[in-house]
Amino acid sequence: MAQTIDGTAIAAAVRADVAEGAAAFRAQHGRAPALRVVLVGDHPASQSYVRAKARAAGEAGIDAETLARPADLSQADLLALIAGLNADDAVDGILVQLPLADAVDEGAVIRAIDPAKDVDGFHPENVGRLVLGEPTLEPCTPAGIVEMLRRSGVETAGAHAVVLGRSNIVGKPMASLLLRRGIDATVTVCHSRTRDLAEITRQADVLIAAIGRAEFVTADMVRPGATVIDVGINRVEDATRERGYRLVGDVDFQAVSEVAGAITPVPGGVGPMTIAMLLQNTLEAARRRAR
Numbered sequence: 001m002a003q004t005i006d007g008t009a010i011a012a013a014v015r016a017d018v019a020e021g022a023a024a025f026r027a028q029h030g031r032a033p034a035l036r037v038v039l040v041g042d043h044p045a046s047q048s049y050v051r052a053k054a055r056a057a058g059e060a061g062i063d064a065e066t067l068a069r070p071a072d073l074s075q076a077d078l079l080a081l082i083a084g085l086n087a088d089d090a091v092d093g094i095l096v097q098l099p100l101a102d103a104v105d106e107g108a109v110i111r112a113i114d115p116a117k118d119v120d121g122f123h124p125e126n127v128g129r130l131v132l133g134e135p136t137l138e139p140c141t142p143a144g145i146v147e148m149l150r151r152s153g154v155e156t157a158g159a160h161a162v163v164l165g166r167s168n169i170v171g172k173p174m175a176s177l178l179l180r181r182g183i184d185a186t187v188t189v190c191h192s193r194t195r196d197l198a199e200i201t202r203q204a205d206v207l208i209a210a211i212g213r214a215e216f217v218t219a220d221m222v223r224p225g226a227t228v229i230d231v232g233i234n235r236v237e238d239a240t241r242e243r244g245y246r247l248v249g250d251v252d253f254q255a256v257s258e259v260a261g262a263i264t265p266v267p268g269g270v271g272p273m274t275i276a277m278l279l280q281n282t283l284e285a286a287r288r289r290a291r
């Protein structure tokens, strides 16, 4: 039976470290690290993510404020809002909650954020630094996975890490991080056009699933003893739940637990780590800007 990697507990440890750092920052600079979260529209999942981020930031002693704007906010007005936050010296981190409306050019919005305040790590300048192996604000989900592997004592050096998914938010930055010196994994990235997927996933010492397909990874796709990290958050209908659905990952947790050496649950795995790393990035951005 696999060991369950408790993302909630590891995230709590990261958040405690951030709280200590934020208190020290405040003592030194007379103000807390400051995060501004921009939420456009009333997408329910986005609202709940933003609430969770703001609450966690407040608990860690970060001055967090959510700037909620109506769904029909124009791109020009959104860019003007970002320009104002860029210019505000008392703001350290800016996060624009994605996805944005189809009418808005997401790339243009991301590029408008000052890279020094880009706590999501999505700006092309920060992505470039990541690929070059330079210090940067790292995208929160893959950074959280690395932190979780490190704090659970999972050996990555020389290990074969297989990443399922090539999105800009998870798959690609995950691969770049795993290749970094000090992490030193051998990395394979798979996607919807990959041939013989199960044959590749069975070679993984560390398997990271980020595809957005409920319980896609089955026990026969996993090498006995492998570490399985489940990034997926999928809603599946469930009449026994009050809200009519439950959340499951991209991994069939029950069956894969019988084979894997270690596995992250959904919820309570990668999700809390993503939020913890956002707080860490905000503190890091504040420290760098103060230097």
Ligand code: NAP
Binding pocket: 141, 164, 165, 166, 167, 168, 169, 170, 171, 190, 191, 192, 193, 194, 197, 210, 211, 212, 213, 231, 232, 233, 234, 270, 271, 272, 274
């Ligand atoms: P995405 O942008 O939709 O990308 C999905 C990737 O999976 C794509 O590269 C796609 O391949 C690949 N894929 C889809 N079906 C596949 C299949 N049958 N076989 C192999 N590859 C397949 O998704 P994302 O933003 O990376 O998110 C992935 C999942 O993680 C979602 O469930 C999302 O909700 C969740 N997520 C969780 C967190 C967290 O904090 N826990 C953070 C971000 C995302 P192609 O490129 O070929 O289309």
